[in-house]
Amino acid sequence: MFMAMFDYFVVNVAAPSFQHDLHATDAGIELVVGGYGFAYAAGLVTGGRLGDLIGYKRMFILGMATFTVASLACGIATDSTFLIIARLFQGATAAAMVPQILALINAMFPAGERARAMAWFGATIGIGSVAGQVFGGALLQADLFGLSWRPIFLVNLPIGVIAVILAARWLPAARGGQRPGFDPIGALAIAGSIALALVPMILGRGEGWPLWTWISLIASVPAMALAMRWEARLARRGGSPMVDLALFRERSFSVGLGLSGLMLAMFGGFMLAVTLFLQGGLHMTPVHAGLIFGPLGIAFATSSMLARRVTERIGSRVIAVGASFSTSGMVLLGILLAARGTQITAAELIPSLVLVGTGNGFVLPSLVGSVLAGIRSKNAGTAAGMLVTAQQFGGAAGVTVLGTVFFAALGAHPAFGDYVSALQWVDGAAILAIVSILGMAFLLPKRAPGMAATR
Template structure:
């Protein structure tokens, strides 16, 4: 993608910082939507009767569609004008957000989220191209640092923002407000963009590689989609076939790109070791962040019974630390150069290990404040990693290749996010079912003590305990967590039909619903998150290993992507 541009004469001088503010507001809104839905998972499930697989698609469908269009979107901007494509994408994103908010069922919401992702992929790659035009080499590094910080903060502020919006219940909209909030932001960005963003395009735009775009999209969807919905469907044959075919389709894509005169992805970029290592580290790192917040928010809301805003508040320490890390990243990078990514990945790894240690140490006594310090450490690492990432990865890329390289980098990040959600969904939700028997057994002593205190005979206690264990196991394996299994209905019916006194029945029901179920659920979700975090530790350790192999290069002021 050639980033040498020709910009029409403007009637008035446009402040590059004003354009930066407009474009970064769009970036923030787009990337916020990768995680803002996570805090709304329980509300969406309860309202729309969505399965775990459908909820994963609400999250991963957006990021996957986003990733599939990014490189093509950049090429469209080079050919037809970056301002034009940015505004067209913003318009489509705003309309798709309205459709998400009005979705009557899970399938409609998933389709609207995919449309959101497609329009985001059209808009997002124009930002770096516009910044190339607006900023000279001396200011570009600072603009890129602000861009990197925006990417990181938007990714982690989703749960906080979503929780606050759902709790506020604006106009009775509930979880739908997390999508409706995009409407005023999108309309304002459209109005200001029309007035202030200058048009630019590549001086010599290449023809579109439609075949490459189709192959890349097909290969990614064939890989991720079965991973998301396969568990819900009992891993049917088609899921395995799709995942097996995906590498073949991607291999065809690579072969087609080698033969194309104007490929969608310039494979010569991968001959540069620093770029390839940085790209791989970026993809791996992004598999960890959104997927971590997805299971954390589910643990907090479903396991601990936190409200959306309270669950979001627990993540605030991560966001604040990321803001600190992002703000200090430029100064740290002046001392450490590319080694700043090593420091960031190491702190993230330490923070994640500390989260796991807290979960092991507290068990069912877990409270949100226990996670404040580990989350702060992880957030500081995230800020030091993500803010300079774009600058570091693209530092050695020629100006003529910067547009293509930045598109590939953004694609890798969103593919990583989608893959992470898919993989962790399989692990986490699978562990919830696998751990159910052990968690219900852990709650049994407390349940028996409550039943004894209620005055229930021993034989009746045995039936209640057995029924509770069966019910809990069935609930943990249910596709729709909002649906009450028949075994649970049978337990309730047996207690209601018991000849015991009404006050005894009330105490028995309270012992099951208010004591045993919350204890077992928290134990189950705690164990399942601990198991999932082993995967996260491996992810961030891999990212650390990759960036450790980057050559130690000083990052001089103004030496960024596309710098002259």
């Protein structure tokens, strides 16, 4: 999970180096950065179902091994086209391994120990996300062996080899109690529907939102509706659909899926805006800007570990507690921006970022546990794939929407005051999102079904 999150965020700090060394166009850079997220999100449901079909251990090892090969391909890329293809491959292989993590946690751990495993899962996401910016910037600045940006990908090679060896030795050969079939039509239809929505989100702002982006976004809705209709028809005929629509009858699953997407939308867009403010407005280097996020990562990891004990006492209401922390951080940031204006410093942002990180650390593992708690073992991989798809889709949508808000407020020739104003707009939009999350949290059952035993 650390590798998947690290590689999702690390390319943000390396984008100027790609452009300089590989002579990439702006659209090419967007595909290097966003292509991973697109392939990752589009393949997650299929990756989860393949885990249900051939076994979570086997699929995890296959995903980890191919992810390592994809990282090598990224590291030795000689031009932007090669790097774009390698990044798409890397995202697809991440989609093969990540759903198996959650499915294995759900299958391996008794109900009493699962919350602790989810806490470590949440902590790893926070650490991996921040490390992508901090450690990635440090690797770029170190310029190891004169390789410029290449070590940010090559660092995965020893980690991947070790992970494959340990997984082969230690992971159990877990799979669902029933062996489901595979639905290729459903797999293509769902991936295509997600692609219709994600591609314009990734490329739209940089291309100036041409007509095709709007057509693609609009077409994604009926395309997904048709895909779900096919899945429902296949289920009625006794087949094995990619997505068991009965999952949505569990309120903890359906509400939790929406909450996960909205949470990552808020967090992804907010992180982008703060990064742009630090590097564009305050003219900080990628390394120094990344270090500002260090306390946020520590707070995220700490609260993820504490979330288990809090959940034992108050159940899913811990999500409302986390949303309250995040709201406080956003409000504090808004007050600081209004009071300090162009006199604000990077250090003054840290308390707000710590509160946001603390809130997200409480929310994320608790949401994951709540969503997956009542899922039957035969659908664990599919459900995990759907959950991470919702998170990735939400993250892409948040970056698109809040990024558009930020750049619209920034204007064509921004001064520092314009950066302050742009961050204020994003902060206001993020507060609205997090307040919505706070309200939706009370729709979750206080104790998710299946918490006492896996069904």
